Every structure is written in structure tokens, then in C-alpha cells.
Amino acid sequence: MKIVLTGSLGNIGKPLARLLVQCGHQVTVISSKKERISEIEDLGAFAAIGSIKDVEFLTETFRGEDVVYLMEAWEGIGSLFDKEIDFLAEFKNIANNYVTAVQKSAVKKIIHLSSIGAHSDQGNGSLLVHYNVEQILKTLPEDVSIKFMRPVGFFSNIYRSLPTIQFKGKIIQSYGGSRKEPWVSPYDIAATIADEMQKTFNGRTVHYIASDEVSPDEIASALGQAIDNPNLEWEVIPGEELLEQMLSVGINEWIAKGMVAMQKAQGDGSLYKDFYDNKPTFGKVKLEDFSKEFAQIYNQKTKIKIN
Numbered sequence: 001m002k003i004v005l006t007g008s009l010g011n012i013g014k015p016l017a018r019l020l021v022q023c024g025h026q027v028t029v030i031s032s033k034k035e036r037i038s039e040i041e042d043l044g045a046f047a048a049i050g051s052i053k054d055v056e057f058l059t060e061t062f063r064g065e066d067v068v069y070l071m072e073a074w075e076g077i078g079s080l081f082d083k084e085i086d087f088l089a090e091f092k093n094i095a096n097n098y099v100t101a102v103q104k105s106a107v108k109k110i111i112h113l114s115s116i117g118a119h120s121d122q123g124n125g126s127l128l129v130h131y132n133v134e135q136i137l138k139t140l141p142e143d144v145s146i147k148f149m150r151p152v153g154f155f156s157n158i159y160r161s162l163p164t165i166q167f168k169g170k171i172i173q174s175y176g177g178s179r180k181e182p183w184v185s186p187y188d189i190a191a192t193i194a195d196e197m198q199k200t201f202n203g204r205t206v207h208y209i210a211s212d213e214v215s216p217d218e219i220a221s222a223l224g225q226a227i228d229n230p231n232l233e234w235e236v237i238p239g240e241e242l243l244e245q246m247l248s249v250g251i252n253e254w255i256a257k258g259m260v261a262m263q264k265a266q267g268d269g270s271l272y273k274d275f276y277d278n279k280p281t282f283g284k285v286k287l288e289d290f291s292k293e294f295a296q297i298y299n300q301k302t303k304i305k306i307n
Contacts, residue, residue: 001066002026003197006052007073008036009043011156012113015190016069017045023194030061032076052076052094058101065105067197070098071113072133081250088254091129095136102140109201110146111193112137116182116208117262118150119274124265126258138204145201151189151209152182152275153266155290158219162301169232171220174260175267176236178217182210182275185290188283208275211283222287226295239264 003020007013008031020027021044028046031037040047050057052072062068074080077090102110117127118134134148161171188211196207214222216234224232239260246256265271 005069007071011186019194059104062105067109095133116152125261171234174239174242174263176216176234184211185285208280211285222291226291
């Protein structure tokens with residue numbers, strides 16, 4: 001098959017491109033950066049350099065393809081520290097660009113990287129952007145089949161807590177405790193999407209993706225053992241305090257408030273209701289596997305700090 005991937009070579013895009021090429025597919029990877037060309041070609045894929053904000057570029061790149069993989073990257077829109085960006089509006093703009101390009105190019109099979117929380121426009125904080133994008137993509141003609149892929153929280157997001165782990169021995173969030181919740185590895189996301197690309201497309205379907213089910217306390221314990229810090233803890237602070245901390249370092253206000261609202265939904269479990277109503281088969285990467293990867297990154301960064 002001829003497949004186009006948006007999202008460049010990120011945590012999901014790179015392993016996804018590699019898997020698809022290994023399966024014998026002709027893969028084109030869209031990137032906004034020319035310096036990515038050699039890395040894309042080294043994988044055996046073709047590079048299409050341009051912006052997902054350019055409808056004509058998207059249309060020409062999609063034309064004649066069998067499957068198109070659509071995603072919207074926060075980083076591709078702008079910095080989370082840019083106080084002037086309207087992320088809701090920007091995500092809608094990109095979704096509308098995709099709709100126009102898909103219609104003009106006559107592509108009939110779409111896989112969209114959405115998110116946990118996209119099932120509702122209420123109570124899920126900044127994940128509202130994914131609900132909005134799904135609704136916009138659903139305006140495509142009925143003969144366009146779409147698989148909405150909804151991964152849960154990424155294990156790799158824990159890397160955002162590296163500074164507090166290094167200097168305070170803590171992961172600090174506004175929820176925590178012993179309640180188990182689903183987590184996912186980008187590698188399992190890539191494997192699931194690659195598999196779904198090769199299956200039948202029929203109408204509009206939703207696919208949740210998860211790797212493991214563990215609590216915040218279990219994460220802190222596993223990571224602590226991996227980095228030889230048995231005292232590592234997951235500290236819970238009030239949402240108002242977390243919001244104040246994020247705003248004090250310059251994070252976009254809508255993003256900061258959305259993060260606190262999302263963590264509230266994680267803490268009370270409401271974020272995962274639709275997930276558990278449609279619980280998928282879990283992937284291969286478990287907390288133990290991620291802990292080993294985390295320890296390698298942690299030790300590298302600690303060594304750099306010491307030197």
C-alpha cells in the first residue's frame with residue numbers, strides 16, 4: 001500500500017514508519033523540517049517537506065495514497081509557553097485543513113491519532129481539542145472510512161517530571177495514590193496503528209490503545225527501584241497549587257487550567273469511563289520495561305549534570 005504519515009518522526013511516527021516499511025509498504029513521511037530528510041530516507045521512506053497548515057501541499061501529498069495517517073502535534077502548533085496561542089482554534093484549523101485535503105485528494109481511508117478523553121466535550125480539560133478534531137473529521141463524506149485511535153496517557157510523559165525527580169526526589173501532580181489507571185507506550189501505539197492499517201476499513205470506528213494498568217504509587221516505586229532511589233514518591237498537591245506553579249513559569253493559561261482539569265478527571269476515574277466500557281487488549285510494553293528505559297535516560301541526564 002501507499003501510505004502517508006503526518007507528524008514527522010516523533011515518538012510514534014518513527015517506529016510506525018519503520019514497521020510499515022518493514023511490511024513492504026511505500027511510506028511517505030510529512031515533516032516541516034528539511035533536516036529530517038536523511039533520517040526519513042534512512043528508514044526506507046520518502047520525505048515530503050511542508051506544513052500541515054498548507055492545504056494545497058497536503059492535497060498533493062495525499063493524492064493517490066491508499067491510507068493517510070493524521071495527527072496534530074502540540075509542538076507543531078507552538079510553544080506551550082506562548083501565552084497568545086489559542087490552542088482550541090489552532091487544532092480546529094488543522095482539522096479543517098485535513099478535511100479539505102482529504103476531499104480534494106479523494107483519499108478514502110483515514111487513521112486518526114486522537115486521545116483518551118475524546119469521547120466527551122465535558123470535564124476532560126485540554127483533551128477537549130481531540131473531541132473537537134474528531135467531530136470535524138466526522139463531517140467528511142460517509143464513503144471516507146476513519147479509524148479513530150485513542151491512546152491513554154503516555155509513559156513517556158513522565159519524562160516531564162525529570163527535574164523534580166532529580167532535584168526533589170518526587171513526581172509532583174494534583175492527583176495520585178493507589179487507584180490503577182491505563183498507560184501506554186508509543187511503541188504499542190505504533191504497532192497497533194500499523195496493524196490496523198492492514199485490516200479492513202469500514203465506516204467510523206474507535207480503537208483505544210493501552211499497554212499496562214498501574215497506579216501512580218506503583219509508578220513511583222518502580223522508577224525509584226530502577227534509578228536506585230527507593231524513596232522516590234508521587235506527591236499530590238492541590239490543583240490550585242499546581243496551576244499557580246505552571247502559570248508562574250509562563251505556561252499558557254488555557255493549557256495550565258486544562259492540565260489541572262484533566263488530572264482531576266484522572267484522579268476520580270471519570271476520564272476512563274468510556275475506555276473501560278470499550279477496554280482493548282493491552283500491548284506488550286509494561287511498567288517494568290518503561291522503568292528500564294527511564295533509568296537509562298535519567299542516568300544520562302544525571303551524568304551530564306554532574307560533569
